[in-house]
Amino acid sequence: MTPWQTFKDHISEYRLINGRLIFAGVFSALLFSAVMVRLVILQVYEHEHFEALSNRNRISIEPLPPQRGLIFDRNGVILAENVPTFSLEVVPEKVVDMEATLALLTTLLNLTEEDISRFRERLRQHRRFEEVTLRLRLTEDEVARFAVHRHRLPGVEVVGRLIRHYPQGHLFAHSVGYVGRINEREMQIINRQNYKGTLHIGKTGIEKQYEDLLHGTVGYRHVETNVQGRIVRELQSVPAESGQDLYLHLDINLQRAAAEALTDYNGSVVVLDPRNGGILAMVSKPDFDPNLFISGISNRDYAELRDSHDRPLYDRALRGRYPPGSTLKPFVGLAGLEMGVVNEQSRTFCPGWYSLPGHTHRYRCWRHQGHGQMNFSSAMAQSCDVYYYDLSNNLGIDRLHQFLDLFRFGQRTGIDIPGENTGLSPSREWKRAFHNEPWYPGETLISGIGQGFNQMTPIQLAHATAILAMRGMGMTPQVLRASRMPGSDRLQLRAALPEEPVPVVSSRNWEATVESMIEVVHGQRGTARQIGVDLPFEIAGKTGTAQVFSLGQDEEYDAETLDRRLHDHALFVAFAPADNPEIALAIIVENGGSGSSVAAPIARKLIDVHFGLQKEPEIEVDDIEQ
Amino acid sequence: MILSSESRRGQPLSFGGWLRTIHIDGPLLLGLLILMGVSLLVLYSAGGQETGLLVRQMIRMAAALLVMVAIAQINPERMRSWAPGVFLVGLALLVAVLIFGIVGKGAQRWLDLGFFRFQPSEIMKLAVPILVAAYIAERPLPPSFFRMLVALVMIAIPTLLIAKQPDLGTAMLIATSGLIVIFLAGISWKIIISFLALASAAAPVLWYLMHDYQRRRVLTFMNPESDPLGAGYHIIQSKIAIGSGGLTGRGWLQGTQSHLEFLPERSTDFIFAVIAEEFGLLGVGMLLALYLLITARGLYIAGQAQTTFARLLAGSIxxxxxxxxxxNVGMVTGLLPVVGVPLPLISYGGTSMVTLLAGFGILMSVHTHRRMMSP
Known part of the structure; x- marks a missing residue:
């Protein structure tokens, strides 16, 4: 072919293709015209027919919200239940005059400004044909008043609903937690489909942690409705599947005893079963009534709780950071034995103070006149500070910190309740990172008696005590003991979660430490000897008194003249029976003064309740689920 | 010399000229961006006013646009040389999927299969027209009968493999893209008509080969009212939504049919019904006009292309x-049976959008890589 011929071929090829392109273009335009004709038929000629189908006889899908699972304590006493209530619901689309309707309802039912403004807010979040709750928990009186005026209130209806209720009120406010209205942030996280028709979601505690188990699966029914929105018939339905019932390790008797034993002190008690990590009681005082949060707490009530100096909303058991004081000594002592810094026979002389070699600063023992010759056992029993100053100084902060890590100080225990604090177990690296300062040897002494930078949460202290009780075999604390599928009568027990055992050079060191703690309670000079009487077994314990207010070098602590908020915190950790532990506990009484006189007696009360050593008022029979 | 006319004249580049230097076609880009804007507007309503959904869609759009820009940089001649390789890799993947699909029919079938199913068939959506166009453009047009048969085999193999997955909608679209190339190449009308006759004769055979669910779709298409709560549900509800929209629609966010949640797949395959309900005949008319304008620009680009290969490819895309x-629109309005094909660039979802914009990338590449002809 000549170049000219090739070029001519191109020209004819392009003509061919362009012809086809134009044909295809025209053909496409025709196809689209067909579509437009179809649309005109549907949207113009048959518009009224379809609009009627759409508006007057619409099939709607109604969600059937699942029943939230119940929560029981270990005895089967109900801690969270669902009670039927009446609520006022508004479908905006069907309301003729919203302002007039709200005005009439306000006079009828004494709605507050707050009720109205919240309703308006919710109104914005829902579509016009969706039910919006105006007011939960109507009284029967209010329902009756509404019924009389109903004909003047199109689009407003009284609907029966199941609402969460906490029959034990304050008692489990922090551990079981509470549910509240689903907020916008939660809206982003949840599976919206599954929460259709559900108003509440777990906000704190067990209610939040096990939301997935408790909530269940939403059901649906397809219904045909008439002009007024009344259901004409049900076409098809898928029932909702209730959430699972939860059975907790918590024991209401122990919980109540712990809350009562704290009297009007602020503080926290954690009792657990060291064999499986089950939380038997967990109290944080002051507390609050979780029922306030369900139907929407008023701003004033909330502000009062939030701004209270005593911080009742704050879960001290998991978040409160306290210096452990002398309750840290069993762990420091064990570190000393393990690292060979002391042994059971070695002695230290306590003149009432201790100075670092080459320094004049005197670190005082709590007993100013001194304890004299101290060994491992007597130093624990009498909580001699000088013995522990010397031990810590020889141990050094690095080894001490490393050993305390094994007991999970400064780490979350992993309890199945959200919001746990890590506390703080200080180290050379931590101080460099957060204060940009070197570690001073004097700080090792202070750390060794549980003061200074040390901050532990009550759950950490109880958990570490449980590890000690089990001679190193720790179990992750758990509140949930078992769950039950809806319709089933079999409990699915949760497995205990064993932790990495604490490795020791000699198992004798465990016994030496435990024996010294038995001395605290049962020894002649033990700091908690007043609780060691009339017992069929031995308790191992340790008192602690943590300074809130630091005193100058030679000042005296005078409880009479100090503000109560500056009084020392009273602490006690213990487990019993010492040789075969069934419970371990940690008690912190804020500004309680002395561990031995305030905290230790609480522990004894709880041990008595747990082992049935003392006649306690029994719970009413009708509280117990069959 | 590869020079754009503007810079040759030594004048400062206009915005359009600048776009051209980065191989982007202004009018096409504008049309696509408007479509995407409409998509976000409608998805906000159809998806229950959920911003998370919008954000995910925007991320996909951005990714797809990047793919488009990247592909627009590739010279069409290079695409032609890559065509056989890409096609063969795509085929190998399709075969792998079929084998894998047989093994993986457990509970996780959707997840695993979904990931694998999509990729090779999406590659084929572009690889088939490129390969067929490259093959046919090797010799002068119109193609010989033998060449046409070979091209048909090239189309049939991936189509059958994908239909076997089974993904009838995608298989059909891939076959269409290849057949359009053959049509544009100018095969005689006689052949076209005889093939059409053959195809209608083969319909009963096709019926025999179809899966149960596919037969059911065709049957319900014939008479949707026969099964109002089962297979006909989609079509009935979709028609009610469209019809109740009327001339001007119920207004944005006001569509009761879609928001009452019985219009199924309203963010994906049936999103057109939502648009029709909320914006009425005027709204969908403008949308269809926009689609036609974008296609017209594509056809113009095909007409302006300088090689036979580029013309065939651009026209096909x-x-x-x-x-x-x-x-899609035929399905939603009840003109065609229900096959799972999304409304291009409007429906929620990512994979098909990437492929579509890759196709527009090719169009832009064809248009902006033209050499100035010597006079």
Whole structure:
């Protein structure tokens, strides 16, 4: 072919293709015209027919919200239940005059400004044909008043609903937690489909942690409705599947005893079963009534709780950071034995103070006149500070910190309740990172008696005590003991979660430490000897008194003249029976003064309740689920 | 010399001229961006006013646009040379999927299969027209009967493999894109008509080969009212939504049919019904006009292309795009049976959008890599 011929071929090829392109273009335009004709038929000629189908006889899908699972304590006493209530619901689309309707309802039912403004807010979040709750928990009186005026209130209806209720009120406010209205942030996280028709979601505690188990699966029914929105018939339905019932390790008797034993002190008690990590009681005082949060707490009530100096909303058991004081000594002592810094026979002389070699600063023992010759056992029993100053100084902060890590100080225990604090177990690296300062040897002494930078949460202290009780075999604390599928009568027990055992050079060191703690309670000079009487077994314990207010070098602590908020915190950790532990506990009484006189007696009360050593008022029979 | 006319004249580049230097076609880009804007507007309503959904869609759009820009940089001649390799890799993947699909029919079938199913068939959506166009453009047009048969085999192999997955909608669209190339290449009308006759004769055979669910779709298409709560549900509800929209629609966010949640797949395959309900005949008319304008620009680009290969390819891509729209809208309005084809660039979802914009990338590349002809 000549170049000219090739070029001519191109020209004819392009003509061919362009012809086809134009044909295809025209053909496409025709196809689209067909579509437009179809649309005109549907949207113009048959518009009224379809609009009627759409508006007057619409099939709607109604969600059937699942029943939230119940929560029981270990005895089967109900801690969270669902009670039927009446609520006022508004479908905006069907309301003729919203302002007039709200005005009439306000006079009828004494709605507050707050009720109205919240309703308006919710109104914005829902579509016009969706039910919006105006007011939960109507009284029967209010329902009756509404019924009389109903004909003047199109689009407003009284609907029966199941609402969460906490029959034990304050008692489990922090551990079981509470549910509240689903907020916008939660809206982003949840599976919206599954929460259709559900108003509440777990906000704190067990209610939040096990939301997935408790909530269940939403059901649906397809219904045909008439002009007024009344259901004409049900076409098809898928029932909702209730959430699972939860059975907790918590024991209401122990919980109540712990809350009562704290009297009007602020503080926290954690009792657990060291064999499986089950939380038997967990109290944080002051507390609050979780029922306030369900139907929407008023701003004033909330502000009062939030701004209270005593911080009742704050879960001290998991978040409160306290210096452990002398309750840290069993762990420091064990570190000393393990690292060979002391042994059971070695002695230290306590003149009432201790100075670092080459320094004049005197670190005082709590007993100013001194304890004299101290060994491992007597130093624990009498909580001699000088013995522990010397031990810590020889141990050094690095080894001490490393050993305390094994007991999970400064780490979350992993309890199945959200919001746990890590506390703080200080180290050379931590101080460099957060204060940009070197570690001073004097700080090792202070750390060794549980003061200074040390901050532990009550759950950490109880958990570490449980590890000690089990001679190193720790179990992750758990509140949930078992769950039950809806319709089933079999409990699915949760497995205990064993932790990495604490490795020791000699198992004798465990016994030496435990024996010294038995001395605290049962020894002649033990700091908690007043609780060691009339017992069929031995308790191992340790008192602690943590300074809130630091005193100058030679000042005296005078409880009479100090503000109560500056009084020392009273602490006690213990487990019993010492040789075969069934419970371990940690008690912190804020500004309680002395561990031995305030905290230790609480522990004894709880041990008595747990082992049935003392006649306690029994719970009413009708509280117990069959 | 590869120079754009503007810079040759030594004048400062206009915005359009600048776009051209980065191989982007202004009018096409504008049309696509408007479509995407409409998509976000409608998805906000159809998806229950959930911003998370919008954000995910925007991320996909951005990714797809990047793919488009990247592909627009590749010279069409290079695409031609890559065509056989890409096609063979795609085929190998399709075969792998079929084998894998047999093994993986457990509970996780959707997840695993979904990931694998999509990729090779999406590659084929572009690889088939490129390969067929490259093959046919090797010799002068119109193609010989033998060449046409070979091209048909090239189309049939991936189509059958994908139909076997089974993904009838995608298989059909891939076959269409290839057949359009053959049509544009100018095979005689006689052949076209005899093939059409043959195809209608083969319909009973096809019926025999179809899966149960596919037969059911065809049957319900014939008479949707026969099964109002089962297979006909989609079509009935979709028609009610469209019809109740009327001339001007119920207004944005006001569509009760879609928001009452019985219009199924309202963010994906049936999103056209939401638009029709909320914006009425005027709204969907403007949308369809926009689709036609974009296609017209594509056809113009095909007409202006300088090689036979580029013309065939560009024409096929532009027309296939319109077929997508037609199949989806036809399905939603009850003109065509229900096959799972999304409304291009409007429906929620990512994979098909990337492929579509890659196709527009090719169109832009064809248009902006033209050499100035010597006079």
């Amino acid at each position: 532009a027309l296939t795009f319109l077929v997508y729209v037609f199949v």
